[in-house]
Amino acid sequence: MLSRVLAFGLLAMAASWAISAKTLTGRQVFALTCHVCHAGGVAGAPPLGDVKAWRPHLAKGLRVLEAHAIHGYYGYSFMPPKGGDESLTDQEVRAAVKYMVASVRPGRRLDPRQ
Numbered sequence: 001m002l003s004r005v006l007a008f009g010l011l012a013m014a015a016s017w018a019i020s021a022k023t024l025t026g027r028q029v030f031a032l033t034c035h036v037c038h039a040g041g042v043a044g045a046p047p048l049g050d051v052k053a054w055r056p057h058l059a060k061g062l063r064v065l066e067a068h069a070i071h072g073y074y075g076y077s078f079m080p081p082k083g084g085d086e087s088l089t090d091q092e093v094r095a096a097v098k099y100m101v102a103s104v105r106p107g108r109r110l111d112p113r114q
């Protein structure tokens, strides 16, 4: 009995490790989900690397942008919660926001680890 409990505990640990090991980087989340709208500016989405389009969004500050990306946001258009992919964690969505914001900060190269 005890060995069963132990085996289950080990399995659970291994499973949670596998899940956390799969956390996506901002670049991966962008490539997976956000690019659908934020690569070409679909429905008015500010495109990656477009400084002018991002200016009014950046003015709100990173924390607001992260919250809007996670929970969704109606402005002049509609940003769906987590880009419509509920399987993304809040952390992954935040990483994707940072990745996009970094693309429009002059003088700052994109960090491939983000």
Ligand code: HEC
Residues within 6 Å of the ligand: 029, 030, 033, 034, 035, 036, 037, 038, 042, 043, 044, 045, 046, 056, 057, 058, 060, 064, 065, 066, 068, 069, 073, 074, 075, 076, 077, 078, 079, 080, 082, 083, 084, 088, 093, 096, 097
């Ligand atoms: C279905 C299209 C679509 C997808 C997919 C999408 N977005 Fe957006 N996003 C938009 C649109 C449209 C806006 C502009 C909303 C507005 O300001 O009215 C926007 C705006 C934003 C903003 C600025 C919000 C603000 O308050 O100004 C951020 C940050 C953002 N998106 C992040 C993301 C991230 C991160 C992903 C991927 C997880 C993503 N988006 C996926 C359409 C999309």
